[in-house]
Amino acid sequence: MQAFSNLLEQLYYTSSHNAKAALIIDYLRNTPDPDRGWAIAAIAGTLRFDFFKRNTIKQLILERVDPVLFDLSYDYVGEMSETVAHLWPDSHQHNRPLPSLGELVEQFTHASRQAIPDMLIDHLNSMNAAQRWALIKLGTRGLRVGVSARSVKQILARYGDKPVAEIERLWHGIAPPYIELLAWLEGKAAPPDISNKITFSPVMLSHPLSLEEVLPWQGERWQIEHKFDGIRVQLVIKGAEKALFSRNADDISHTFPDLLEQVSVDAVVDGELLVMHGVDVAPFNDLQQRLNKKKPTKKLMETHPAGLVAYDILELENRSLVDLPLEKRRTYLLDWVKRQNTSRVQLSDILPADSESELRSLHQHASDNLAVEGLMLKRVDSIYTPGRPKGQWFKWKREPKLVDAVIMYAQRGHGKRSSYYSDFTFGAWQGETLLPIGKAYSGFTDEELKKLDNWVRRNSIGRFGPVREVKKELVVEVAFDAVHPSSRHKSGVAMRFPRINRIRWDKPANEADTLENVVGLIET
Amino acid sequence: MHPQEWMSVESPGLYCKPADIYIDPMQPVAQAIVTHGHADHARSGHDTVYASDDTIAIMHTRYGEEMAKNTHGLAMGEIKQFGKKDDPVLISLHPAGHILGSCQVRIEYRHQVLVISGDYKRRPDPTCDLFEILPCDVFITEATFALPVFRHPPIEHEIAKLLSSVAVFPDRCHLIGAYALGKCQRVILGLRNAGYSKPIYLHGALIKLCNLYQSRGIDLGELLPVSDVDDKKLLAGEIVIAPPSALADRWSRSLPKLRTVMASGWMQIRARARQRLVELPLIISDHCDWPELLQTIEEVNPQEVWVTHGREDALVHQSTKMGYTTKALRLIGYDDEDETG
Numbered sequence: 068m069q070a071f072s073n074l075l076e077q078l079y080y081t082s083s084h085n086a087k088a089a090l091i092i093d094y095l096r097n098t099p100d101p102d103r104g105w106a107i108a109a110i111a112g113t114l115r116f117d118f119f120k121r122n123t124i125k126q127l128i129l130e131r132v133d134p135v136l137f138d139l140s141y142d143y144v145g146e147m148s149e150t151v152a153h154l155w156p157d158s159h160q161h162n163r164p165l166p167s168l169g170e171l172v173e174q175f176t177h178a179s180r181q182a183i184p185d186m187l188i189d190h191l192n193s194m195n196a197a198q199r200w201a202l203i204k205l206g207t208r209g210l211r212v213g214v215s216a217r218s219v220k221q222i223l224a225r226y227g228d229k230p231v232a233e234i235e236r237l238w239h240g241i242a243p244p245y246i247e248l249l250a251w252l253e254g255k256a257a258p259p260d261i262s263n264k265i266t267f268s269p270v271m272l273s274h275p276l277s278l279e280e281v282l283p284w285q286g287e288r289w290q291i292e293h294k295f296d297g298i299r300v301q302l303v304i305k306g307a308e309k310a311l312f313s314r315n316a317d318d319i320s321h322t323f324p325d326l327l328e329q330v331s332v333d334a335v336v337d338g339e340l341l342v343m344h345g346v347d348v349a350p351f352n353d354l355q356q357r358l359n360k361k362k363p364t365k366k367l368m369e370t371h372p373a374g375l376v377a378y379d380i381l382e383l384e385n386r387s388l389v390d391l392p393l394e395k396r397r398t399y400l401l402d403w404v405k406r407q408n409t410s411r412v413q414l415s416d417i418l419p420a421d422s423e424s425e426l427r428s429l430h431q432h433a434s435d436n437l438a439v440e441g442l443m444l445k446r447v448d449s450i451y452t453p454g455r456p457k458g459q460w461f462k463w464k465r466e467p468k469l470v471d472a473v474i475m476y477a478q479r480g481h482g483k484r485s486s487y488y489s490d491f492t493f494g495a496w497q498g499e500t501l502l503p504i505g506k507a508y509s510g511f512t513d514e515e516l517k518k519l520d521n522w523v524r525r526n527s528i529g530r531f532g533p534v535r536e537v538k539k540e541l542v543v544e545v546a547f548d549a550v551h552p553s554s555r556h557k558s559g560v561a562m563r564f565p566r567i568n569r570i571r572w573d574k575p576a577n578e579a580d581t582l583e584n585v586v587g588l589i590e591t
Numbered sequence: 592m593h594p595q596e597w598m599s600v601e602s603p604g605l606y607c608k609p610a611d612i613y614i615d616p617m618q619p620v621a622q623a624i625v626t627h628g629h630a631d632h633a634r635s636g637h638d639t640v641y642a643s644d645d646t647i648a649i650m651h652t653r654y655g656e657e658m659a660k661n662t663h664g665l666a667m668g669e670i671k672q673f674g675k676k677d678d679p680v681l682i683s684l685h686p687a688g689h690i691l692g693s694c695q696v697r698i699e700y701r702h703q704v705l706v707i708s709g710d711y712k713r714r715p716d717p718t719c720d721l722f723e724i725l726p727c728d729v730f731i732t733e734a735t736f737a738l739p740v741f742r743h744p745p746i747e748h749e750i751a752k753l754l755s756s757v758a759v760f761p762d763r764c765h766l767i768g769a770y771a772l773g774k775c776q777r778v779i780l781g782l783r784n785a786g787y788s789k790p791i792y793l794h795g796a797l798i799k800l801c802n803l804y805q806s807r808g809i810d811l812g813e814l815l816p817v818s819d820v821d822d823k824k825l826l827a828g829e830i831v832i833a834p835p836s837a838l839a840d841r842w843s844r845s846l847p848k849l850r851t852v853m854a855s856g857w858m859q860i861r862a863r864a865r866q867r868l869v870e871l872p873l874i875i876s877d878h879c880d881w882p883e884l885l886q887t888i889e890e891v892n893p894q895e896v897w898v899t900h901g902r903e904d905a906l907v908h909q910s911t912k913m914g915y916t917t918k919a920l921r922l923i924g925y926d927d928e929d930e931t932g
């Protein structure tokens with residue numbers, strides 16, 4: 068527990084990803100099983116249950132601290148675990164040996180509900196404030212040390228010098244404390260056996276298209292499809308078990324039970340998750356409503372039904388298809404789609420283009436459908452290769468939309484950018500006032516960043532914590548893929564993928580766009 | 592006569608009517624007593640300032656020789672008479688243990704005694720005398736860290752954390768944010784006491800006050816201005832001290848492989864430390880923590896407690912619970928964070 072608490076303490080205050088990775092790798096090297104595996108689970112968020120409830124903690128502290136003082140402290144600290152960690156009376160038993168992380172998990176897993184408070188009191192008494200904080204965070208599964216599940220996998224890959232795709236493939240078939248996984252990473256054992264488990268297969272990704280790469284155009288070599296504006300998912304069906312993964316291997320099954328219920332036939336299918344009313348595909352904003360709710364209500368599932376546009380297949384009834392060319396895989400995909408008894412699964416259409424001009428025309432009209440954000444071009448002979456192989460798949464997005472907006476606030480970035488103001492909130496005019504319409508932290512060069520940073524410092528007019536308010540004088544051209552109505556923002560709009568396209572040092576702020584102009588770009 | 596008849600809160604600050612004098616006024620006044628040199632207590636522009644010699648020296652260093660028309664240095668414990676001859680107000684200064692020259696103010700009038708703690712702490716500090724317990728009728732205490740979450744660890748413990756980080760990251764430049772007056776020198780002395788004898792590098796804004804400390808007999812060891820180092824790469828593995836505002840600013844970009852450290856009582860709260868992008872928070876405070884505030888009230892054992900300067904609510908609640916008549920004095924203009932945490 069001591070080592071785990073030290074690790075969290077250091078991770079918490081470290082901002083660079085590399086330094087965090089180095090700390091975790093050092094911990095893995097110097098910590099025995101099963102402790103290190105439990106630590107990985109705590110950080111990656113794969114612990115299956117709470118050791119104790121937040122309410123239990125609150126009751127225990129109120130038995131020990133004046134409630135008025137507790138409330139004042141909580142208001143000030145702003146966070147329950149830390150408030151309790153500091154307020155817990157010091158019993159000066161710090162030299163009592165602490166249980167190991169493995170022992171803690173063991174104890175709390177097997178304790179009866181009535182025994183838990185006393186166990187907890189005993190542990191909190193023998194810990195210092197940092198250790199108490201670690202225990203409460205661990206026990207209520209509230210750990211946030213800025214290391215995502217995805218980064219954990221990358222760090223494990225680095226630790227074992229294995230491709231991250233290998234870890235992703237295994238990840239959902241294994242469970243904490245990951246003893247077999249770690250043994251394999253250290254070269255001491257074969258990879259964990261996951262043949263009977265539902266797992267994620269690493270996905271194949273595309274490159275942004277520059278047209279000369281596919282010219283002169285030979286239509287018979289390419290499969291053209293719409294690029295839907297949803298999220299890329301992998302559907303896995305194995306007997307009674309089914310799962311839906313995001314392309315980063317997060318299991319999102321519980322968010323889309325309505326889709327999972329309806330699908331059948333063992334397979335691993337690659338496709339786009341969307342809100343679909345039969346064959347009609349709704350724009351991304353509708354899907355956003357679903358993504359916002361971890362566990363959807365029945366009503367939301369009725370008004371916003373989830374569906375899948377299937378475009379590839381990796382496995383059908385236990386037969387791996389990844390080594391077949393795309394056009395062969397397509398026949399298996401057709402077969403699988405036909406066997407579905409639901410309209411929630413649609414096949415991604417193949418679009419014909421015999422000439423370059425037909426191709427260009429397809430691209431121009433692709434976005435007539437609001438749920439489409441461009442075209443996908445895939446070589447018909449491409450085999451399914453995880454990662455981003457060269458020259459196989461391309462995405463050709465529609466032209467971005469542009470508005471001229473005024474910088475309103477700036478905030479320091481992270482890591483290498485932490486001494487620069489690099490995150491910008493920009494606004495559009497409504498009458499005489501500016502309303503914030505979005506945030507951007509990319510699109511500019513390092514040279515431009517220095518200039519922006521300098522400008523922010525010289526034109527700052529106020530400060531709220533890490534945020535600076537600036538004079539409403541600098542115009543930037545913002546590029547974005549789409550804009551949607553939004554009740555979450557005061558301006559009533561939300562942009563998709565905004566980035567700073569150009570800095571308009573020359574343009575007076577009063578000539579920037581109005582909110583009305585921006586609203587006019589909403590497509591309905 | 593009860594002190595509430597002769598002490599009041601006026602817009603410049605706390606005012607003693609029969610002596611016609613303000614304590615730590617925020618605006619220029621005719622007569623002022625200044626408890627210590629932090630900017631939220633010591634302002635320039637008064638006609639006459641009464642303070643310890645060290646505090647006057649600090650004010651001269653910060654504001655120039657013209658900071659007041661007249662200055663009167665008072666020795667610790669020396670009694671100075673104000674008001675009418677036949678109805679005198681007796682005022683004296685006593686150690687507060689906060690920073691070099693810091694004092695409490697004791698005011699006696701018509702057989703009643705009021706003590707203003709100023710900013711204070713109870714831990715030993717080599718740059719000033721220990722806080723003195725003064726029996727009194729009314730005790731005015733500060734409340735900077737008056738929440739039970741605040742429990743400051745021993746300074747040795749925090750300095751050890753810093754030195755172990757220097758050992759673990761020998762190629763990184765440890766940049767410590769520390770307030771120019773008091774905290775900076777205390778960190779330096781903490782390092783010296785732990786056996787750190789290498790030169791310590793200073794941001795330009797800290798040099799004058801460190802020189803003043805040295806000239807008043809406090810040995811800080813070898814200090815070098817960062818601006819004198821031509822090749823900043825040579826600062827890898829060294830300790831640099833700067834004002835907190837310089838931590839994540841352009842100034843620090845020239846330093847090699849920074850590790851950002853901050854020394855302040857506020858560093859106990861994680862979000863505070865992270866907000867400032869601090870990688871190594873050191874909980875080093877020049878104020879009392881919660882147990883020390885309560886201990887002090889018990890030891891002074893006054894009839895009444897008035898609370899000011901910080902988080903009054905919790906201390907008013909607790910002191911009332913301990914049986915003291917307690918109220919909050921709402922003084923405005925005291926900045927409880929930016930200089931003196």
Ligand SMILES: [Zn+2]
Pocket residue numbers: 629631632710900925926927931
């Ligand atoms: Zn103060």
Ligand SMILES: [Zn+2]
Pocket residue numbers: 627629689710931
């Ligand atoms: Zn002070």
